Amino acid sequence: MGKAVRDLSKYRLETRLALAGRDPARFDGAVGPPVHRTTTIVLPEVSDLYDKPIKTYGLDGMAVQEALCEALVAVEGGAGAVLAPSGLGACTLALLSVAEAGGEVLVTDSVYGPTRRFCDTLLKRFGVGVRYYDPRIGGGIAKLIGANTKAVFMESPGSLTFEVQDAPAIADAARARGVATIIDNTWSAGVHFKPFAHGIDYSVQALTKYQLGHADAFMGAVLAGAPQGWARVRACYKQLGLGAAPDDAYLVLRGLRTMALRLRHQGEAALEIAHFLESRSEVARVLHPALPTHPDHAVWKRDFTGASGVFAVVLKPVAEGRLAAMLEGLDLFAMGFSWGGYESLIIPCDRGLVRTAAPWRAEGPLLRLSIGLEHPADLIADLEAGFSRLAN
Numbered sequence: 001m002g003k004a005v006r007d008l009s010k011y012r013l014e015t016r017l018a019l020a021g022r023d024p025a026r027f028d029g030a031v032g033p034p035v036h037r038t039t040t041i042v043l044p045e046v047s048d049l050y051d052k053p054i055k056t057y058g059l060d061g062m063a064v065q066e067a068l069c070e071a072l073v074a075v076e077g078g079a080g081a082v083l084a085p086s087g088l089g090a091c092t093l094a095l096l097s098v099a100e101a102g103g104e105v106l107v108t109d110s111v112y113g114p115t116r117r118f119c120d121t122l123l124k125r126f127g128v129g130v131r132y133y134d135p136r137i138g139g140g141i142a143k144l145i146g147a148n149t150k151a152v153f154m155e156s157p158g159s160l161t162f163e164v165q166d167a168p169a170i171a172d173a174a175r176a177r178g179v180a181t182i183i184d185n186t187w188s189a190g191v192h193f194k195p196f197a198h199g200i201d202y203s204v205q206a207l208t209k210y211q212l213g214h215a216d217a218f219m220g221a222v223l224a225g226a227p228q229g230w231a232r233v234r235a236c237y238k239q240l241g242l243g244a245a246p247d248d249a250y251l252v253l254r255g256l257r258t259m260a261l262r263l264r265h266q267g268e269a270a271l272e273i274a275h276f277l278e279s280r281s282e283v284a285r286v287l288h289p290a291l292p293t294h295p296d297h298a299v300w301k302r303d304f305t306g307a308s309g310v311f312a313v314v315l316k317p318v319a320e321g322r323l324a325a326m327l328e329g330l331d332l333f334a335m336g337f338s339w340g341g342y343e344s345l346i347i348p349c350d351r352g353l354v355r356t357a358a359p360w361r362a363e364g365p366l367l368r369l370s371i372g373l374e375h376p377a378d379l380i381a382d383l384e385a386g387f388s389r390l391a392n
């Protein structure tokens with residue numbers, strides 16, 4: 001029987017991922033935590049029902065959800081994590097934890113589309129003002145912060161257009177004015193960018209992507225840098241009646257064990273494919289922050305320790321029918337909206353773009369690629385064949 005390992009901070013990522021959330025002595029020697037499918041927790045004493053800091057209802061989360069939260073903190077740091085039923089649910093939970101009627105939130109113009117929809121509909125309906133800012137604003141955010149500003153919501157690199165924000169400068173400006181900061185840190189999987197080391201208060205993860213890694217369940221998490229922030233998100237989670245399904249938490253925890261290996265492979269393969277795309281005459285620009293040609297490469301290099309496998313490419317102008325022929329004929333790349341799984345995906349995404357603070361200008365169609373676990377040489381050959389259909 002092994003013993004529980006609690007302080008994992010001295011270990012490297014791969015080791016932390018292998019050890020996090022394990023406590024065999026508590027579970028008959030089982031290497032991983034059990035999956036409790038329960039609503040009800042029965043308690044022996046009357047005083048247990050109300051007066052003790054113990055679990056009293058399954059919705060609060062059992063061993064597997066706790067182990068997952070512990071593992072997420074072991075990856076990204078912070079005081080604690082709260083799970084959500086999806087990545088989008090984690091974005092909205094984070095916003096609801098800090099927003100106030102009569103106050104406003106500043107949101108990056110490059111935010112994930114459904115987060116933007118939530119801000120423009122439900123948040124506004126409940127009296128929260130929303131203003132979008134240019135993702136390249138950096139310390140200039142100070143000028144937008146007013147007496148009513150409650151939070152800044154960042155996402156870096158941004159959805160679809162991959163601008164890297166000067167998140168430390170934004171966090172500094174917000175902190176100086178007592179404004180909370182949130183970052184959707186899904187692209188880095190909590191591995192390549194450390195929000196809490198840069199003074200950001202909350203990190204959002206769509207665990208559906210790299211943590212799960214197998215495209216077969218939804219989950220999200222909000223991590224907080226400080227205990228008060230963690231308590232605030234936990235309270236909001238309870239008020240909303242959210243929960244995280246035990247079987248899905250188990251799948252995410254299982255995915256985490258191999259995440260470092262997958263992420264490394266996918267990051268390297270994506271960069272190889274990004275270089276290939278840069279060499280093609282059909283391509284106007286490749287939006288991958290690890291490429292020296294990316295406008296935010298210097299910020300990315302300063303703040304990130306690596307790249308994941310999602311990026312975009314702007315093609316030179318091309319007829320719609322030719323683009324459809326290219327995409328529909330691909331053998332390995334499939335068209336689908338998620339990313340971070342084992343399967344490579346590609347989507348045309350101009351129709352999903354909404355920008356109101358920093359207009360998007362492009363030479364031609366925008367495509368997003370998520371690189372999976374296939375061999376990069378096979379993926380490049382698939383794209384090469386696609387480019388020949390684009391030309392004909």
Ligand SMILES: Cc1ncc(COP(=O)(O)O)c(C=O)c1O
Nearest residue numbers: 086087088112186206208218219
């Ligand atoms: C940046 C980002 N955040 C959040 C989400 C939402 O995750 P989920 O699909 O689990 O709701 C996505 C989904 O694509 C995303 O790309």
